[in-house]
Amino acid sequence: MDRIRVMLVEDDPFWQENISRDLAEEPDIEVVAVTGTKEEAVQAALGKEIDVVLMDINLTENRLDGLEAAHELTTLIPERRRIKIIMLTSLSDKEIIVKSFQLGAMNYITKQSYKDIVRAIRDAHEDRSSIHADAADVMRSEVQLMTLTPVEREVFELRRQGFSKQQISDKLHKSTNTIKSQLKSIKAKLYPFKNE
Helix, strand or coil: CCCEEEEEECCCHHHHHHHHHHHHCCCCEEEEEEECCHHHHHHHHHHCCCCEEEECCCCCCCCCHHHHHHHHHHHHCCHHHCCEEEEEECCCCHHHHHHHHHCCCCEEEEHHHHHHHHHHHHHHHCCCCCCCHHHHHHHHHHHHHCCCCHHHHHHHHHHHCCCCHHHHHHHHCCCHHHHHHHHHHHHHHHCCCCCC
16 A cells, blocks of 8 residues: 655644654554755655645744745645645634635644544545635635625725724725625625525
């Protein structure tokens, strides 16, 4: 049986040790590299055969350099050797989740869902893009919001932050009627089957 070759990119020794130990117990998974920086990860990926990468997002003092590393791996590695990247992090910010997928991640799991890593590795290796529940709601919401124009998206975000129609009108220098009209359009796009 071919084993899934995994690289763990994680700067915290606790997670390095525990994840490596747990993955070593799986008969179909082999940890071929453990790195702690973006540079080490890129070097290892260029020099070794790797199938799946578990990538921490903050490798250096909250710099989000794991995102940069993911992007570099997806652009530097030839398509025929395409590496599947799973972001593994303690962060659950919407913007970071979306950015991870934009930069080539196949899945996104928070460290609180640590128990799901093995299944995520197998899914990624088999090209089953099952987005973990930690990211699914954010991505579903993001797909819905793609139907909005940039102006509607701006109005939607202000409304979601609790601004009134009048406050949005003042902030965007538009009439209240224009804002009402845009909110009606947003509602029709996001909730097409909802009764008035």
